[in-house]
Amino acid sequence: MPVTDVVADAEALTLTLTADFAAPAERVWNAFTEPRQLERFWGPPGYPATFTSFDFTVGGTAQYKMTSPQGEESFGSWEFLEIAPTSSFAVLDQFADADGNPVTEMPASRMTFAIASTAEGARLVSTTYFTSAEALEQLVGMGMVEGATMAMNQLDRVLEGLRAYAQGKGTRTEILDDQHVRITRLIDGPRDLVWRAHTEPELMKKWLLGPDGWRMSECELEPVAGTSYRYAWEPVGDTEGEAFGFDGEILYAEPQRRLVNTEHMTGTDYPSTLNDLNLDEEDGATLITMYIEYPDAQTRDMVLATGMTDGMEASYARLEGVLASV
Template identity: 70%
Template sequence: MPVTAVTTDPEALTMTLRAAFAAPVERLWHVFTDPRQLERFWGPPGWPATFTAFDLSVGGHARYAMTGPRGETSAGSWEFLAIDAPHRFEVLDAFVGEDGEPIAGMPAMRMTFDFAADGEGSTLTNTTYFTSSEALEQVVAMGAVEGSTLAMNQLDAVLEGLRAYAQGKGTRMELLSDTHVRITRLIDGPRELVWRAHQDPELMKRWMLGPEGWRMSTCEIDPAVGGRYRYTWEPVQGTEGEAFGFDGETLVSDAPRRMVTTEHMTGTDFPPTVNDMSLYEEDGATLLTVVIEYPDEDTRDMVLATGMTDGMEASYARLERELITA
């Protein structure tokens, strides 16, 4: 993971994040000053950022909003105070409301981003300066240490490029926390097709089957926000197992970029998970990322023990084979 330390200093009123990357300073500078790349990692998993303005000049402003897995939003604004490309820039960071104005009672913070060469790679030092100990405590209590760590640890995929980062590595699972898991899989095909493959019932029946020997017998989906879906699978003749299914609701739909749904095992009293799928295309390939939020650690471990990742890999490989390379 790129992040090496996140420390707070109550006397200096600072929070400092340090990270190391296998990329030159110029590349690191570029991902922090190109809004389309920056928004791929600025929000932590489950809270992706969208930058609606980005004027990289002293006195200019950047504005962004992060959207949570249940549709909730948190918006911010940067005012650029100093720029020394490709080594450093400094901003005034503020929480803002829907009108773009700072929210009363929320702290505004000065932040510096310093990029330095380190052998064949580079380092980032991101320091946030607070105006009071109360402001520092408030932001830390909001999860800034954990959130910034998770956000910056997404940078490797951006710096390397999708194919170098994920091609040929299959479906990968990472434990993000006691209740969060991230699944990633590179699909060698365009994002629009991968999106449709998750929306069109006839397409879904061709690939979302898990291990060989199963078929999707029911696929009903209303992809609109608030719409519901229902899937069932059953073994084909000669395969052991009992039919099962899932149902849930669409919480967020941002075609063809992101879809968030709940997932409940039909006919059980198990609590639902929240599945946050995002798609990013580069060079004709699409990185599919699913962040799954479980109700507790025991449920997470129980589901992972079923071989879920292997079943997902079988389905994603089938998606490429049946819909993209066919």
Template identity: 65%
Template sequence: MPVTDITTDPEALTMTLTADLDAPVDRLWRAFTQPRQLERFWGPPGWPATFTAFDFTVGGHAHYAMTSPHGETSRGTWEFLAIDDGRSFEVIDAFADADGQPLADFPSMRMVFSFDETPGGSRLSNVTHFTSAEALEQVVAMGAVEGSRLAMSQLDAVLHDLREYSKGKGTVVELLDDTHVRITRLVEGSRELVWRAHHESELLRKWLLGPDGWVMTVAEPANEVGAQYRYAWEQEGQPETAFGFEGEAVLVDAPRRAVTTEKMSGMEGPSTLNDLQLYEEDGATLLTLLIEYPDKETRDMILATGMSDGMETSYARLESEVLQAA
């Protein structure tokens, strides 16, 4: 995780984020000044950003929206005040409405992004200047410190070639907090086909099987918001082992993102929220699954079942039996 420090200074009215990265300065610069790159990390997990405008000139503006798993939207706008190519840029950052206009009830902030070379790569320094102590307190109370830390935790995967970054890792499970787990897996295949493999019954039955010896007996995906899905499995020749999951599609943005609820069929109790996001680069797709559990106990109980091993077996099967056969 690249963030090394986030501090607030009520006297100076600043919040300072510092991150050290094992990538050259020019690569870090491109990550912060190209909108398609920014979209991969500007926003904490579960709130990915979409930049609808990005005029990277002094006096120009950038507009973006971050969308939660439930479809809630938080919008922002930057006005570029100064640009020192390859070294730093400065913006006025403001919460915005759907037209990109700053919201009067929320503070605007001046942010300075600086990029410096280090022996190990590069350092990002992001200093946010507030107009009052109240504005600083308001933004911190909204979760800016932890949100920034989680957002920047995604930066390593952006700065490196996807295949290089993911080589030998397989399915990676990260505990983000007591109720959130992030699972990532590089899949050799196009995003379009990976999306289809998650949303077409015929393809699902070929790979979403877990350990060898299991068959998928029910594969009814949900392909639009509000639709219900049902999946069920059993060991071959052993119907008494049958179990399944069901839920509802909450958000569908094909072929980029799908959010669904999930609970075991026939069981009472709260559901998990599964946020699937796909990013393609050079013919490979980075699959990210953010799971929100109702509590820490449920999270730990499910992880203890060996879930990650079953997922790795399924993803390997996805590559070998679906994507490579396409």
């Protein structure tokens, strides 16, 4: 993981994050100063950022929002205070309302980003300066350390490029913590088709099957927040196994970018998971990233032990063939 150190200093009223990257310093600089790249990692998993404006000049401002899995939005703004091209910049970071106006009830802070070359690539040192011990304690208590660490640890795949990051590696499952898992798979095809394949029942029935020998017997889905869905599968021919299904609710839908839903095994008292599907396109390929939130580590391990990753890989391999014929 890129983040190597996070230090909160109550006496100096600072929080300093250090991260090392196997990429040139100029490449890291570009990722932090181009909004379409920045928003691909600035929000932690489950809370992606969208920059609605970005005036990268001294005195200019940037406006952004982060969207929770339930569709709740929180807003922030940067005022650019200092810029030393390719090496450092400083901002006044503030909570904001939906119109970009500062929320004065919440603490503002000065943040600096310093990027320097190393023998292995580049090092980022980001320091946040607080106005009081209370402000530092408040933001650390809100999960600033964990959120910043998880956000920065997403930067590797942006720097490397989606194809280099994921090409030929199949479906990968990473355990993020006791409750969260990240699954990634690169699909050779544009994002609009990958979105359709995840939201149009007739296309879903062609690929979302897991191992060979199964068919999707039911698929009721409308990608609209607040609606219910249901999937069911059954074995075909001599395949062993019993029919099963999942049901749940669509919590958030942003066409061609993000779909969030609960997932519960139909007819059981098993707890539901929260599934957060994200799609990123680059150079004609789409990276599927699925964040899954489990109620606890025991449930997480039980589900992973079923061979879920292998089943997803069989489906994704099938998906590429389906997209080639659409």
